[in-house]
Amino acid sequence: MDYPEGTIRRSYSASELMRFRSLPRQWIIPNQEVLSKLKYLGILNFRRARAGIKTHNGHRRIKKQTCVNLSNLIYPKRCNTLSNFTENVTCLTVNCRSLVRKDVLVGQLLREQKVDFAILTETWYSDEKQYQFETSDLNQNGYKISVSNRQNRIGGGVALTCRSGVNMRRLLSGAKSSFEYGVWQLIFKSITIHCVGIYRPPSLATPNQFVTEFFQFLEDIVPKYLNLMIMGDFNLHIHDDSSAVSEFNNSLFALGLLQHVDFPTHVHGHSLDLVITELANGVDLLSCEPGPFLSDHCAVKVVTRVKKENIVSKSISFRHFKDMDNEGFANDLNQMAICTDSVENFVDQFETEIEKLLNTHAPMKEKIQICRAPKPWFSESIMSLKRVMRRSERLWRKHRQPKDYEIYKSALHKYHYELRNVKQLTLSQKVIESKGNSKKLYQFVKDLTGSKSENPMPPVEDENTLADKFADHFMDKIKKIRESLKDFENYKPLVKDVPPFGSFESLSEDEIKMLISQLQTKSCELDISAHQSIEIISQ
Structure with missing residues (x-):
């Protein structure tokens, strides 16, 4: 065998090899000639000796660093800005067959699947019974319904x-004469989606009549709205070879639309619930897959490429009145001087001075609060019932036997019944805990009904101008009513002399303290100062 030039050959005897077998690897040291050649070729790098003081046994003792100055440490600043974790928007459509009693079951499914929005058909809601959807589980616990x-x-x-x-x-x-519809606008961070919900009752019209009227409806909708998603129960056997289905597919292609459901959505094996999007728009789908059967229809789950913010937060402003120096605030109040003869100027100067003092002693602070959906009423017993239901559903999907379907329906009804009972017990317990605390009870009812405290007033820069406009509006309204009643014979308008507020009587200090002591311990966002500061003023 020919070896390259410069190769060092080393021969080992059988005894040496047997000795190397029994020795630890770190003790196997080649001779100096081999080490020198490896170093010359750049293959071997010698490691330097460890730092420290060498002791008598050959080990090195590392000197510990002393006199550490902790003031030299640099602490990173805490960032209050939340990171924008993004996820894909997930949507769902399902025929519920009455949401009046299935709202808890559907709501639990939405939270488990982390659904952002869902089209629900056959809700069986009525405008005469608004409490059914206003107090629904789909209008609370992190969701709202339209x-x-x-x-x-x-x-x-x-x-x-x-x-x-x-x-x-x-x-x-x-x-329409053959279907029901609703069009909603959903605004996300990166895109605005227009979602169209469709439900076609099969008894109202033939499939051909429905297809004709449906595409007349789409001819008005498609040019008007961008980023369309059309979902719902069409009750059309989309995979059958019929003239209505052929016309439906050809019309979709002509309008630049695409249908995504390619699996059965009904217990009898038909694809009745459809998801339709535009071919060239911002709503691209990552997946379209079947979900659980909540009725004789299964849910259709769709994951889009649209990004959403995973964390929702809001800013809250507040003052720490409990930490305020009451003596210092009272001293500054005694030194406050207002010199004016006008009542309006006096009120304006008083509010300005009080606001300055509050900003000094109890400055306005701001914090970011993360909006998290409340935890649902879910226990280990509910979880075990859900596992049984899912197991029976998978067995029925696999074999498609009537007996397996009856077992699945029984498990579903048992899971739904237990879930509703747990919700009722949880809500009843919260009402009992709120006994004697009307504020807590009203807040609970407010959260339960999904109502929000929004200011109905129009945004204006000057509140006094807004108050004057409201007063002028009602004065003009009363004047018009009086003028319209002059033509009646039996009408005799009552003329009243309203004395103007031109003179005021001065109050003593004791009378003012008595008025302040009779005030209720409440305050709102329109008050210039809280009730705590008013008590300090009276003292």
């Missing part, structure tokens, strides 16, 4: 429910 109910008949109906942080607005709702 309905398009059937008029003059029971059953039917289309609804959209979405997360509370999504800006949602209903644009259209109504019914």
Whole structure:
């Protein structure tokens, strides 16, 4: 065998090799000639000796660093800005067959699947019974609902429910002769989606009549709205070879639309619930897959490429009145001087001075609060029932036997019944805990009904101008009513002399203290100072 030039050959005897076998690897040291050649070729790098003081046994003792100055440490600043963790928007459509009693079951599914919005058909809601959807589980616990109910008949109906942080607005709702519909606008951070919910009752019209009227409806919708997603229960056997289905597919292609459901959505093996999007728009789908059966229809889950903010937060402003120096605040109040003859100027100067003092002694602070959906009423017993239901559902999907389907329906009803009972017990317990505390009880009812405290007043720069406009509006309204009643014979307007507020009587210090002591311990956002500061003023 020919070896390259410069190769060092080393021969080992059998005894040496047997000795190397029994020795630890770190003790196997080649001779100096081999080490020198490896170093010359740049293959071997000698490690320097360890630092420290060498002791008598050959080990080195590392000197510990002393006199550490902790003031030299640099502490990183805490960042209050939340990172924008993004996820894909997930949506869902399902025929519920009455949300009146299935709202808890559907709401639990939305939270488990982390659904951002859902089109729900056959809600069976009614405008005469608004409490059914206002107090629904789909209008609380992190979700809100908008309905398009059937008029003059029971059953039917289309609804959209979405997360509370999504800006949602209903644009259209109504019914044609062959189907019911609703159009909603959903505003996300990166895109605005227009979602159309469709429910077609099979008994109203033939499939051909429905296809003709449906595409007449789409001819008005498609040019008007961008980023369309059309979902719902079409009750059309989309995989059958019929003239209605052929016309439906050809019309979709002509309008530049694409249908994504390619699996059965009904217990009898038909694809009735569809998801349709535009071919060239911002809503691209990552997946479209079947979900659990909540009725004789299964849910259709869709994951889009649209990004959403995973963390929703809001800013809260407040003052720490409990930490305020009451003596210092009282001293500054005694030194406050207001010199004016006008009542309006006196009030303006007083509010300005009080605000300056509050900013000094109790400055306005701001914090960011993360909006998290409350935890649902879910226990280990509910979880075990859910596992049994899912197991029976998978068995029925695999074999498609009537006996397996009956077992699955029984497990589903048992899970739904237990879930509703747990919710009722939880809500009843919260009402009992709020006994004697009306504020806590009203807040609980407010959260339960999904109502929000929004200021109905229009935004203005000057509040006094807004108050004057309201006063002028009502004065003009009263004047017009009086003028319209002059033509009646039996009408005799009452003329009253309203004395003007031109003179005021001065009050003593004891009378003012008595008035302040009789005030209720409440305050609102319009008050210039809280009740705590008013008590300090009286003292």
